[in-house]
Amino acid sequence: xxxxxxxxxxxxxxxxxxxxxxxxxxxxxxxxxxxxxxxxxxxxxxxxxxxxxxxxxxxxxxxxxxxxxxxxxxxxxxxxxxxxxxxxxxxxxxxxxxxxxxxxxxxxxxx
Numbered sequence: 001x002x003x004x005x006x007x008x009x010x011x012x013x014x015x016x017x018x019x020x021x022x023x024x025x026x027x028x029x030x031x032x033x034x035x036x037x038x039x040x041x042x043x044x045x046x047x048x049x050x051x052x053x054x055x056x057x058x059x060x061x062x063x064x065x066x067x068x069x070x071x072x073x074x075x076x077x078x079x080x081x082x083x084x085x086x087x088x089x090x091x092x093x094x095x096x097x098x099x100x101x102x103x104x105x106x107x108x109x110x111x
Contacts, residue, residue: 030082030083031082031083032081033080033083033086033108033109033110034077034079034080034108035077035080035081035089035107035108036109037051037052037066037067037070037076037104037105037106038075038105038107039073040105043097043104044102045067045071047097047100048067048070049063049067051097052066055089058078080111087108089106090107090108094106
């Protein structure tokens with residue numbers, strides 16, 4: 001709160017307490033993006049589990065569950081992140097899959 005620096009000269013009409021209010025800007029939550037793995041007929045299931053554990057910090061059981069969902073439904077969600085984090089994860093997964101000569105596809109979509 002700002003301090004009133006006016007001098008009190010005894011004038012009752014002019015003296016008063018000044019109240020300064022500060023309006024806080026409304027902070028908007030960042031948009032969130034789902035990171036999805038897409039099924040293909042070539043990438044080994046073990047590789048997909050490894051990718052999910054390595055880049056999304058999932059346990060073996062969770063990674064296997066996600067991999068099976070991708071396998072059975074064609075797509076599976078690995079996590080929900082802010083734009084920058086989601087973009088980084090997609091790039092990391094795609095680079096890793098390409099380096100290991102797998103056609104695994106990873107995409108992001110706005111929630």
